[in-house]
Every structure is written in C-alpha cells, then in structure tokens.
Amino acid sequence: MENSAVDVLICPVCGLEFMDTLPGENALKCIDGHSFDIARQGYVNLLTGHGTKFAQDTATMVAARDDFLDAGHYGALAEALAEVVGTVLAAGAPGDHSRPLILDAGTGTGYYLNRILATLVDDSPGGSTIDSVGLDISKFALRRASRRNPDTANLVWDLWQPLPVEAARADVVLVIFAPRNAAEFARVLKPRGRLVVVTPRPGHLAQIAQTTGMLGIQEEKEAGLVAGMAGHFQLQESRDVTITLNLSRGDVRNVALMGPAGHHLDPQELAEKVGELPPTTPASAEFLISIFAPIIS
Ligand SMILES: C[S@@+](CC[C@H](N)C(=O)[O-])C[C@H]1O[C@@H](n2cnc3c(N)ncnc32)[C@H](O)[C@@H]1O
Ligand SMILES: [Zn+2]
DSSP states (O other): OOOGGGGGBBOTTTOOBBOOOOTTOOEEEBTTOOEEEBOTTSOEEOOTTTOOOSOOOOHHHHHHHHHHHHTTTTHHHHHHHHHHHHHHHHTOOTTOOSOOEEEEETOTTSHHHHHHHHHHOOOSTTOOOOEEEEEESOHHHHHHHHHHOTTSEEEEOOTTSOOSBOTTOEEEEEEESSOOOHHHHHHHEEEEEEEEEEEEOTTTTGGGHHHHTOTTSOOOOHHHHHHHHTTTEEEEEEEEEEEEEEEEHHHHHHHHHHSGGGGTOOHHHHHHHHHTSOSEEEEEEEEEEEEEEEOOO
C-alpha cells in the first residue's frame, strides 16, 4: 500500500503505528509485528480475528449500487459534496501544512469519494494532493472501491469499533448513508475539521418506495440526526439536494437491491413488481447534506 494516508493509521491490536510497505509487499505490519494481508485488489482487512455481528452488503447489492451510481443518476449529489468538501479544506487551520485527509466512513464502492477527489485533486506536478481513507465492512464493496480509488487506503472495518486512525488527523469525515459513530468521528477530526453527513429526506424516491421495498423504512428527520450527534458535534449548515430522475425498470431494480431492503428482497417477487412498471418511472431523489463542527471540550 503506497499511500501516505498509512501514516495516520494505527494497529487495531496494539494501537501502534504501521511501517511503510514496499512495492510488491502483501501485508501491512505495525511496528510491534501485527500483520494484515493486503488483498490482491489493494484493500486491507483490519478486522481479522474481531468477528462482527453485522451482515455485510452482498455482492449482488454492491453490484446494483455500482451500476446505479455509475449511470450518473446521483452525479449532482457528488458535485454538491465536492463543493462542500472543497470549502472545508480551503478553510483549514492557518499554519497546518499537513496533507489534507478525507476519511470516508462506509465508503461502499467509493463512488462519491472518487468524484470528490477527481474534482479537488490537481494531478499536475506540484499540484495539490489529498490523502484518503475508505472504511467499510463489506469486502465486496471494497474490492470495487480499491479499483476505483487505488490511492486511497481502503480498509475492512466496523464503524462501531474504535477507528484504526490517530486522533485529530482528518480534515473531513464523510458519512454517506452509512452508520454514524459520533464519538469516534469527533476523535479523529482535527479541531477545524468537519463531519459531512448525507441522509435521505422524507419523500426520497417516494414514487418507487412500494416497488423497491423502501416503504416502512423509517424516514430520518433532521432533528433526529442532530440529536444523535449531541455532545460531540454541532450542526453548522445543511443543504438540500433534489434530483429529478427518470428511471428505467433496471434502475428501479438496482435501487431496490442497493439499499438495506436488498438484504431480504425475494428476487422473483422483485422481478415481477418491476415488470409491471412502465418503461420509465419519474422519481425525485431528496437528500440532505449536513455539515457538523466538532465540539471542542
Ligand atoms: C447504503 S451504503 C452507502 C455506501 C456509500 N457511502 C455510497 O453512498 O455509495 C452503506 C455502506 O455502509 C457499509 N456499512 C454498514 N454497516 C457498517 C459498519 N458497521 N461498519 C462499516 N461499514 C458499514 C455497508 O457495507 C455499505 O457499503
Ligand atoms: Zn500492532
């Protein structure tokens, strides 16, 4: 893993730092000798031996999300996020000359992180660089994320465990439809860093909620989101992003499979429901981007 983001990682076994890996090496080792395999695709499983009670997203769910996002339906959300992250990085602390770091918690297939880095990183010689860490519990997702973002330190990790990252190192923690461990996000952020959370607004894809099994999934209210961060973060700003979509039957199928309902949908039943839809279905994607500042105690 030739990535300077490795400098901010800590060994989940002993809490010590990792050694640099040489090109071609297939393990990440801490200075106390704990060793974690680097997968062929480039991600590292730091969860080894920890076990987890969370059902990871399956290969089918991950493929559906990849197809849907790659089709560009949520491109406007990616653009809005790049703008938000760019603004946060530009406002970094005076005198902080460390390379900016984005931590993408629940990076999934790495789509949004990829779009953000593509917008903000200047590849020309001497251009600005950004370090990045992608955490996800699904190795199926990380296989894709590693291919998409080869310069990111992509790690299999459970966001409900203490994060394998040093304190006060991240400029931005991104949480896009993923679990929110407020205490740990606050610990890893720099004092001037920001937590950027994306959640669906009430009414998100309401037009296809029945078909996709999203009906009955509790809608998240902004007040609940803010309450969940209490003690660690205060809300600084929020933005609505609304995207008008025209979804093919294949798109609707992907939406159904890529969300939490994908864990228990019956493929036959889904195919029947989708088959009854017209060739295209209008729908409105309703997102909320919330920007939180850590509370410095
Ligand atoms: C709805 S997906 C969003 C993925 C990505 N942020 C995106 O928007 O494309 C939620 C992601 O959170 C991951 N996830 C769920 N529970 C997790 C946990 N406890 N620790 C780490 N990742 C988790 C899932 O594997 C999945 O990739
Ligand atoms: Zn160690």
